[in-house]
Amino acid sequence: MFSIILALILGGSYLYLRRRDARMLRNGLVLVAACWFAVTGVSQVLAQWFPWTQWITLGIVALTPLAVVVLAGFLISNGLRMIRREGRSLGNLLSLIAGLAVLVLPVIAALLVITHNPVAIGLAALLFFLCSYFGVVFVVFLAYAMVYGRMKHTVSPASVVILGSQIINGKVPPLLRSRLDKGLEVYRRASAQKELAPLLIPSGGQGADESRPEGAAMADYLVAAGAPSEHVVAEEKATTTAENLQFSATIAQDQGRGGAMVIVTNNYHVLRAALLSRKLGLEAQVVGSPTARYFLPSAFLREYVAILTEHKVLHALLCLPFVALTLFLTAALVLASS
Template identity: 40%
Template sequence: MLTVMTGVLITVVLLVGYALLARWRPGAWTNGLVLLCAVLAAAWVVVRQAVGIPVFGIVVLVLLAAGSVLGVLALPLLLIANGVTMARKEGPRPANLLSGLLGVAILGLMAWLLVSIGHQLTGPLYLGIGAFLALAWLSFGFLGFLASGMALGRSRCAPGRHHLVVLGAGLINGRVPRLLGGRLDRAVDQWRADRAAGYESLIIPSGGQGSDESRAEGDAMAEYLREHGVPEAAIRIEDRATTTAENLRYSTELVAREEPAGLVVVTSSYHAVRAADLCRRQRLRAQVLGASTARYFMPSALLREYVALLAVHPWLNAVMVALTFSTGPLAWWLSSMS
């Protein structure tokens, strides 16, 4: 009973910690990691209680084992399927093949370790075990990233006077594609809600001209806004930014002399966590809203964003990957010493 009560206490502490972090640093990657730990602690308490019940406990253990095996096998297969879909719908560019290549790599590593069960452990196998543990850490971090993104996706913005910064994305033949249109639609919905409540908000479409674009993204986005009923007086175009950090900096500079208003950053749901992270790095008090994205596009987009987020926190992730991977070589060294 003591161990179960300890698990309950840990779960409560983690949930309270998550609630505090969500208010202090909304959308932070670490928030999702804390929430994930709370879920795991709660699941352990439930399983610990369930296994003590005759028959029911055995059923729970069997279902957990089967679910774990199917989940492990399903992940690489789903990634491969998504890579094929992305290549078919978006073209066989390296970024679109990312999810499929990752799925093949994971499946290959799992198959190698599975075939090696029962064989004498060798140096390469120890390295493979280390690689699998490093992948486990990265997978845990990815789940935390997803949890933070889901929390941001469920957030709502109360009506008020806002500066709505819409982060740009690539144009297609000089026009706003579906992905960018989703961000603009979310901003227009918020602008209309503000206006219905008696507030006059500004929408700042932000994006410069890429090397493969015929005009600045900000200009094309403003045209889209006008076509959807937003008056010219409610639009401030930012047309210099080439990165998300520049989107935020140039947009806030553009409205620095305007009447103070709440800052709201609108982007795609998969990009919301990194946008929130950049807002904190620039010390901007902003609420981030995520627009819906086509389902087939999400896995590759989420993987790209997660890799970019890892790069923003290089030391933490380098240390964790090194520590988890080193368990394989360390076990190899210890076995050779015995």
């Protein structure tokens, strides 16, 4: 019963935090914790009322190693598919690397433990702690990314910012086209509800392998798709998501559209764009466009790595207790064996 009460408290906290500002990753932590305690509490109640349900819980636990193998196989298969379709790059290799890590790391930990060497056992413990920590962080990120991506925007935008991605031969490829189509959908809906239509800002600079700025190619697509040219102002200098948002906000201000904005990107990128918009102090909501399914595992992993990198100092500090605990356990094992 305590777990259910705690789940209700956490659930209420999540709703409050989400209403206050949905663009916080801590919301995802509270949501995942609420779900965990809810499942735990319900399982405990069912075990008291129907003792046979304990066998279901034991069965799920027993199948965990199989689930790990299945997950690893899926990630490896997806990684190979990404290489075939998208080419070899570090970003496209992420699902393959993750799948191999899921298979190899438990084996390494087991080999370290069976050496019976205190230092090796300590390393195995540290590996377990760190993998558990980053695994929980990934679950929180993925769960809240999916939840945030399904939220409906409620602002009446003064501008609609569409984040750029790589163009091919000066044209927008399917991934970027889905963002532009979503941006047009938001623009048309907002135009029908207010006298002053929002400003469309396609944002993206020119990469080394691109023949022109992404923003220019995106603007051409929007105008060809029916958006009035006077409602489209391209941003053509940004090279990162943060610059996309900063430079686009400046354009909106210069054009007299400094109010709320809706930011459009692909669904896997929505949460990080939202976190950045909050960090930059922008009044904004982020919506996502569909992405090919085979592309999603690597894309979510790439976003996860980017968020870890942006908060590397915080995560390093949070990992220090695990290092301290490992040193304590190693020292205790050394003393016990001497």
